[in-house]
Amino acid sequence: MKTYDEKHIKNIVLLGAPKSGKTTLSETMLFEAGIINKRGTIEENNTISDYHEIEHQRGNSVYATLMHTEWKDYKINIIDTPGLEDFAGEVIAAIRVCDTAVLLLNAQYGVEVGTELIWDYVDKYRKPTILTINQLDAEQANFNKTVEDAAHILGNAVTIMQYPVNQGSGFNAIIDLLKMTLYRFPENGGKPEKLPIPDAEKERAEQLHNELVEKAAENDDTLMELYFEKGSLDEDELRQGIKIGMLKHQLFPVFCLSAKNNMGSGRLMGFIDNVAPSAVEMPPEITETLQEIPCDPAGPACLFIFKTLQEPHIGRLSFFKVISGEIKGGMELINEKGNTTERISQLFITDGKNRNNVERLRAGDIGCTLKLKNTLTNHTLCEKNFPGQIAPIDFPPPKVRVAIEALNKSDDEKLSEVLAEIHIEDPTLEVEFNRELKQVILHGQGELHLLVTKWRLENIYKMEVAYHAAKIPYRETIQKAAIASYRHKKQSGGAGQFGEVYLKIEPWFEGMPPYKEHPVRDTEEVSLQWGGKLVFNNCIVGGAIDNRFLPSILKGVMEKMQEGPLTGSYVRDIRVSVYDGKMHPVDSNDISFKIAGMMAFREAFHQAAPQLLEPVFDLEATAPDVMMGDIMSELQSRRSIITGMDTLNGYQVIKARTPQAELDKLFSALRNVTQGKAKLKSQFAEYAPVPAEVQRKLSEDYKKEEVHSD
Missing domain, CATH: 3.30.230.10 (Ribosomal Protein S5; domain 2)
Incomplete structure (x- = not known):
């Protein structure tokens, strides 16, 4: 494989709700670039991404998967991510190291459950964003409504770059407003025919093109002067203005797709090559001591580990982004956090489970290596005298918890080791050996997150385990x-x-x-x-x-x-x-x-007059106004006290005090009644007296346990 310079490496992350088509799009992009000869499908369990057994069983992504394409003298690194909030850690890590977010919206459903939560992470890191409206070949596709939904959440930065001529079951043509050309695709997709815009579409196309020109011009003073002088911008000037707008997080171009039928993916990849920013054009990385590290291939060698994966028969894989300099096989780099020196024995670029050896990777590129001993996710490996550790990924705190035990007591020690290994792979799964409660407690992002962890223990590590309700640390x-x-x-x-x-x-x-x-x-x-x-x-x-x-x-x-x-x-x-x-x-x-x-x-x-105290948490639920009644009902049915209400960006925010004994069930209940659209967060507040009847029952249960143990 040829070595690409930092200007010709593009890193994208595919984001979107479940079934929005991320994995299908990645498969189509690899096929279009000739990386694979035949496209796999989710139904046949043969895609490059989603190659793990649990993903085959569930029919959707659980892990973020790294792939690449080579398209017209550019290398595009692609990370396909899960769409479910339970696997937010995979999503956030991918967003953190990629330079452009490609957010897929299903044309049938618009902005779905989970899309808004994903957008929060994209917005936090201020990543340039491309909106791709997929499945325009579906019977119920509605391009205009999907764009309106997106604009409602993302604001007027949403800018139409393409629109479909004939969405629905007969979809095969789009009008591109950058090139002012109609692309008509053959029946089986692939390379489109370039045609003039039909007379019936000229007025709409001109209007949307002018809007695009204005959006591109307003992000740069020089371009604005050119626009006033000429009344328009040429294609190269448009590209420049769009890139500036994307970098400022003030322009989100909208593209059209049928990933399944391979319509529109080539044009999208061309735009990623020509317009989407490379790592060298992005703001510099920041160290923990707030020093800036530019993406410079001539700088000191430095890489940042964003993902760790334990593969059967292979061992630990460490995925990294090259922050500065050039990484070569055989290099020895320092890990300050691990207080050790690591040797980079081999370098790979990966396409799912397939690994290809490379001799070197330059600043801005993404790759992986094997068997680092003391280097984990969020660690930095660098040459001597490097300014410090790259600022870590900020993973979300856990939302639910459960107690776990090995059914075979001889597996207790092994269980501890395995859980520690799983935590290394998934920092959002926290393991607590609670001496007070005499339980091993798993803290996760949701019930599905914990169920997938149980599946892994039983099917990969061959350990029978049981989940129990986690006890409450009363006082x-x-x-x-x-x-x-x-x-x-x-x-x-x-x-x-x-x-x-x-x-x-x-x-x-x-x-x-x-x-x-x-x-x-x-x-x-x-x-x-x-x-x-x-x-x-x-x-x-x-x-x-x-x-x-x-x-x-x-x-x-x-x-x-x-x-x-x-x-x-x-x-x-x-x-x-x-x-x-x-x-x-x-x-x-x-x-x-x-x-x-x-x-x-x-x-x-x-x-x-003994008094039992229980831990109480401050809870915030943010959701659309129409869901407030259901949320209030759930809160009040679970001993919550409403402490306030507010509005934020068009949403309602309910604040409440909730006992920890009700918290785990409450998170699941609120997800159900809001179809996952509520954003929930909690924080320990205080210890407060439990109601008399609850104290009486807990005290009686404890006495029975004492008698039984005697």
Whole structure:
């Protein structure tokens, strides 16, 4: 394969809702360029993209897949992405390293579920964008409505570059407003015939062409002067203005396609070659220390890992973009985060599962390598004295969670290793080994995300696993003061055990008045690892308890606070004042006072109006106005408290406080009632009291578990 300079490498990402035709378009582009001799289909499971078994079973993309074409002296790197929000990590990583986003819209359905969410990521990274209206050969195709839907979301930057002459089942012709030519395709697609614009279409074509010229001119002062001077722009000037508008994120050209019938893909690739910006024309990359790194083949060698994939029988594949310089096989590069040096043993360009060896890759290109030991997604490999690590991809926080266990207990250690490996591949799947809840918890983007992970564990790693509801990290506290004492006495032949403790417990809060019922000799304030505080007052006078036993009493109290009396949850925000007790000159020891302190605290806790607290999250749901009623109903049915409403870019925003116990089910319910059109985000807010009936049930369940375990 020839080596392309940085100006002749174009990186595009195919985006769109499920079934919008991304994989079919990528197949057609590879066929048009001669990379493949026959186009595969999703139905026959033989496309270059979507080659994993889970994708064959589901009939849609789960992974982002890297491919390439060579078209008229340009190399186009293509990343085909999933359309479902559950696999957002794959989408975001691809957007991050590509230079142009190609957003597919299904002409039958317009802007579909998920398209708006994808657009948020494109807009965040300010990527130049091409809109392609696909499936214009479908019976229900409606080009004008699809353009209107897109303009409603993206604004007046949506600019028609092509429009269909005869959309629907007879579709075979488009009018191109840049070249002012009609393209008519043969029955089986492929290379079109170039014809003059018919008289019946001339008025509309001229009007849309003038709009395109104005859009191109308004992005550059020089072009605007030319436009005022000549009243128009020639084709080269139009290309220049369109590129400037795309780079400014102020012009999104609209193209027409039937990817399935190979109509329009060649013209799209020609536009990508001639107009879409290359990496060298894009803003420079930014390091974590905010230094700019231009795309310069003469600069120091640097690559950025954007995706890691574990392939059976092959090992770990690391996909990267060359940020600067030139990468060659055999190079040794430094990874500051991994604190190691990595040797680039082999370089590949990939087309799905097919890998082709290359000797070098220049700045702006995308490729992959094998078996990097300590280099993961978001890591930078570079030469010595490079300015620093490239700013990482910002992956979305998880939205749902589930507890996982291996059905075969001998697989516990293996499960931990496998989950760690899967997390390396998919940073949006987080693994938590929660000692408090005694569960391994998976945090994911949605139910489907978690189900696909389970499928992988069972079918690729051959491990039987089960999912359970993740427990809630409740907290316990008290609502009033209480006094209790406990005598621990044990005699069994030899040295005995004796310790007696009197103490008072109170709810603690910031700024509460000092304890005055007994003289306080000293106070220890403990900031608890699980949140809140324990304030421990030593009020012993007259030597009733020797000072050396006070730490043991505190230790006993702390142990009980790690397994609260109500539900076994952590206890927080309590002031304990030890004011009296008794010792034995022979039998008193540390263990005696530890047990006495623990049991006195336990007895006092039950008398102090114990209160169970639950984690509560701030939730934001953004959706169209017509869905507000359904969203409100779901929130209120799940113990949510509405805290406010707002508007944002034509959408309604509902803010609520929701208990974590309801959160996982609520996310799924809101997705269902809004057909996935709601944008949801949550953040921990506080611990708040649970309703009395919920506390009673949880406490009773805990007592039953204790009896059963005994």
